Amino acid sequence: MATVVLATLVSTTAPAAGVGNDNGNGASGPAIVRGPDDVLLPVVGTFAGSRVVSSTCGHEVVFEGGTAHEGPVDVVLDPGHGGPETGSVGANGLVERDLNLTVALRVEAALVEMGYSVVLTRRQDLHMPIRQRTRIVRALEPRAFVSIHHNGGAVRRSDTPGTEAFHQVDDADSRRLAGLLFEEVQAALSGYWVPWVRSYHQGASARLRPPRTDTYGVLRLTRGIPSAIVEGLYLSNPPEAQLIALPEVQEVEARGLATAIHRFLATNDPGSGFKDPFFDPHTTGTGTGRGCVDREYTAPVDVRTGFTAEEFASLEATARRMGRSVDWLVKFGVYTLRFLGDLPGATVPVPLTADERPDAYGPIGVAVEWDQAEQAALVRMAAAYGLTRTEVQKLGATLIVFLANLPAEPGPAAETPAGEEGD
Incomplete structure (x- = not known):
């Protein structure tokens, strides 16, 4: 034998x-389950009677508990960064990781008021690699996916907020979503005056790496789902950091984001601020999940x-x-x-x-x-x-x-x- x-x-x-790379279900069952503290765990499959899920850190683990996520999802919101990956940090100590989550929760509340079903990739401070975030998105198959960020680095003075939105290359729906996000968020923040800063990429565009794919993993790995990244303002600019620290301004930004998503889902509005795609393969190196440790x-x-x-x-x-x-x-x-x-x-x-x-x-x-x-x-x-x-x-x-x-x-x-x- x-x-x-x-x-x-x-x-x-x-x-x-x-054999070792099957991302489909080994048996019928839910596509995603909610685990401890409401974390989302995409189901890889059922093998030898045991359910295998993708953990917060993106590892395959056995997990039999949790509750199945039921029903279709209109919108998935991704509060960017988390855990040791802080993102930008303002001179006032405001951390992008935390701001992104605060704004995302406000966007969720506004969209739910409008009648939409909304899911967040994280509802707390979690170290979560980009691949895990996109696994969640692919498992839920929403009508729109938006990754919420706040920028850092620009010093060029501007009369208007330096809002940026990025879309999937050669995707008309993603491009329209990014154009609406840029339009609504910049308009919402333009109600305030501070010494704004911007970069050359103010507007809506696609950032590419050779030969012609999206530089950003959250866009590259969610093809087929209208997806966009939005950078509301520059947290690295002290006046902007002071402004966005105010809860009422966070609410204004969130309402702008929610309005943009509603217009994308309910109208044919085209958006604005479009720029040509540009090649820039360089990233900060965050989002890999390096050093991520799962809970038990x-x-x-x-x-x-x-x-x-x-x-x-x-x-x-x-x-x-x-x-x-x-x-x-x-x-x-x-x-x-x-x-x-x-x-x-x-x-x-x-x-x-x-x-x-x-x-x-x-x-x-x-x-x-x-x-x-x-x-x-x-x-x-x-x-x-x-x-x-x-x-x-x-x-x-x-x-x-x-x-x-x-x-x-x-x-x-x-x-x-x-x-x-x-x-």
């Missing part, structure tokens, strides 16, 4: 179909697998040669199964037959602890091979012992220098 199964695992005869959604679990005395002796000897523990080796075996399945041209895993299933109930038990992210890998592989978690641990362990004990290929024979024949 082991020889047949292991030969299948290491063969590379047909293209794999997303699911407690670690122990999975126990049984081995015969002979199997355990081989496993123990292999672990000793590798300088590792037996439980580490068992876990490494499961990850090796996934690695082999992800190789280009790898065979698509299929459920094993009754004769091929490993006997995982021998007299010598090995208990392996899996955290929430490791559990996701475990249940994915269990589902791929039609096994229980206990059995897939046994399959992975058998694979590692098999690979570790393959005979080494002999190296090239050493050549004897001419004139120096051996005795």
